[in-house]
Amino acid sequence: MPERRGIAGRVDGETLYQLLSQSLRVDWRDxxxxxxxxxxxxxxxxxxxxxxxxxxxxxxxxxxxxxxxxxxxxxxxxxxxxxxxxxxxxxxxxxxxxxxxxxxxxxxxxxxxxxxxxxxxxxxxxxxxxxxxxxxxxxxxxxxxxxxxxxxxHAPVFAVDTHALRIARRWGLVGEKAGYDEASRALLGLFGPEKSEEAHRLLIALGRQYCRARSPRCSECPLRGLCPYPGRGVEIAREK
Missing domain, CATH: 1.10.340.30 (Hypothetical protein; domain 2)
Known part of the structure; x- marks a missing residue:
């Protein structure tokens, strides 16, 4: 088995999905x-x-x-x-x-x-x-x-927008210079094809509410105990 990178080495995709589902508000009108x-x-x-x-x-x-x-x-x-x-x-x-x-x-x-x-x-x-x-x-x-x-x-793909790419990098699933295809494969592998569509939307919510490009709210994030980068939010934002 290859070594699991970043957050994937700390928690499995199913548990991560459940934590996001329980912590984030997703309204169809948004x-x-x-x-x-x-x-x-x-x-x-x-x-x-x-x-x-x-x-x-x-x-x-x-x-x-x-x-x-x-x-x-x-x-x-x-x-x-x-x-x-x-x-x-x-x-x-x-x-x-x-x-x-x-x-x-x-x-x-x-x-x-x-x-x-x-x-x-x-x-x-x-x-x-x-x-x-x-x-x-x-x-x-x-x-x-x-x-x-x-x-x-319901195809087995993981769509990657700016939120998903930023989060995949910060979670340590891919490198800082990784592009669309690498991030898509990593996120699909983490969450699995059955949950990829809903997980994509949850990552958008996470990116909007906590894991922002600038001034991310790391100390309030529901994944602060699992994410490899809690407390480094300002530093990461400057790097980008």
């Missing part, structure tokens, strides 16, 4: 993916929400998603997105930032989904093929594809 799934539920709507969340906060992307729904008559579908003009889309999703780029990505994703046979392609393609399909869409990267695969398809 996550754009959950908002899209609750309000619309169709796979393209979820994909659109993830695209809106790129390089911005959930607060901003949720505002943009509600605005997009109003523009499209109350439901986000690929057909409705293509029926709207690019300028209308840009104005609607402006709160999410990078509005022109994201509008183009939304339209290109809608076009390719329709050409591939409709939204059912997002539910029926084998996960590996679907990941390749999603990554072929300009403006869709690994995180966007993996969030969709994990949330909507």
């Amino acid at each position: 996550y754009v993916v959950l908002v899209a799934d609750r309000l619309d539920g169709n796979p393209y709507a979820v994909l659109a929400a993830i695209i809106l969340s790129q390089n911005t906060s959930d607060r901003n992307s949720i505002r943009a998603y509600h605005s997009l729904r109003r523009l499209l008559g109350g439901r986000v579908t690929p057909e409705a997105v293509l029926a709207a003009s690019e300028e209308e889309l840009i104005e609607a999703i402006r709160p999410a930032g990078l509005a022109r780029q994201k509008a183009r990505t939304l339209r290109e994703a809608a076009k390719r989904v329709i050409e591939a046979g409709g939204e059912r392609v997002l539910l029926e393609k084998p996960p590996e093929e679907l990941r390749a399909f999603l990554l072929s869409i300009p403006g869709v990267g690994k995180k966007t594809a993996d969030v969709f695969l994990s949330f909507k398809r």
